[in-house]
Amino acid sequence: MTREAEVTVTEVLAELAALEDPKVRAINERHGDDHGVNLGKLRALAKRLKTQQELSYQLWKTGDTAARLLALLICRPKAFERDELDAMMREARRPKVHDWLVNYVVKKSPHAEELRQAWFADPDPVVASAGWALTADRVTKRPEGLDLAGLLDIIEAEMKDAPDRLQWAMNSCLAQIGIDHPEHRARAVDIGERLEVLKDYPTSPGCTSPYAPIWIGEMVRRQQDQAS
Template sequence: MAETTRTGPTVAEVTAELDGLADPKTREVNARHGDDHAVNLGKLRALAKRLKTRPDLARELWETDDSAAKLLAILICRPKAFGRDELDAMLRQARTPKVHDWLVSNVVKKSPHAEELRVAWTADPDPVVASAGWTLTAERVAKKPAGLDLTGLLDTIEARMKDAPDRLQWAMNHCLAQIGIAHAGHRARAIDIGERLEVLKDYPTSPGCTSPFAPTWITEMVRRRDDGTKA
């Protein structure tokens, strides 16, 4: 039997390289946001660019307990190669904010299973899982709203967002803002809900950035869009 020649780096070689890129100061900064990886994201993206798409290596990296390895796995995987149940399991394993956000944005949104998972996750009792469902819903509100019950979404947001855990609250607020920005017929109600619930009203915002407080966010994005149209 002919000997099989291995091509490309092994998971051990890649994780060793990640360990070499780890920086205690980066870990300290990330810890303030609930993350635990110690590799600068620019260096992580550079490594991913060098590795290119490697689905098998990505799966192996994902199975490690290291967040940097999981982030790298997301960057070098083939999103459409994952099954529905596989993505569901991966989301439940993605317990740090950055891994969770990158998985949803870079993998799940590109998957043919995105809509099925959106529906299932939005109704999930785990608020972290549910937040992924609301993130996908906000995406649909903005890009593919046909078939969505926007009034029903606003009803749910009005009833649940105020007391929702932080990550779920953030995702629901994003959805609220997208409804107000993208759908003029629901804009007044979206702004009214935001004003009454006052979610993220006092969130610290850097100069030049738009506040995540939904009434401010909606008003500013609509203004920019209208100014661009008139220009």
């Protein structure tokens, strides 16, 4: 690492430390995240820094959650090799880091499909949840070649007892199958009703419940309203 990069990382870490807010940290910690930086301020910092791949690498290496979130905002997703992304995913234990790594980086990578297949049945449920998140994205955007009935078989057999983050990703896949593929909708709703996963999840006013039967019904209704 060059002296210039070292100074830059030091300066950025100091700026992140200055943005630390105990109230924000308390809220984030309830969701499993260990940082206290307001995400709006984090995004503003990323916008000012612009894309800097080398700085992104160095920020990621610090292991600090806020630094890693910033790293994911200023990186070039297509610059990462497949094995680099795999290693990053296995290090991404905090929910927000995991979510941003999947959505902001891996989905834009030329290695996305290869990683989806590799992660889908990984014995680590956190890594497997990334595979399911990428699968849900394909269900919506590029379903050709996916065995949707087979995915429903796995969801029906395994989602009820899956660890939380994996369960959430499988449930999202279930909902997307029901929303985007009418031929599988009745079965997707039936699976959701029988398993009752996230049925009692607290939902803010104006937001759609993650309980698959409600989620599917609401999104299909919106599609129909738009079409009429």
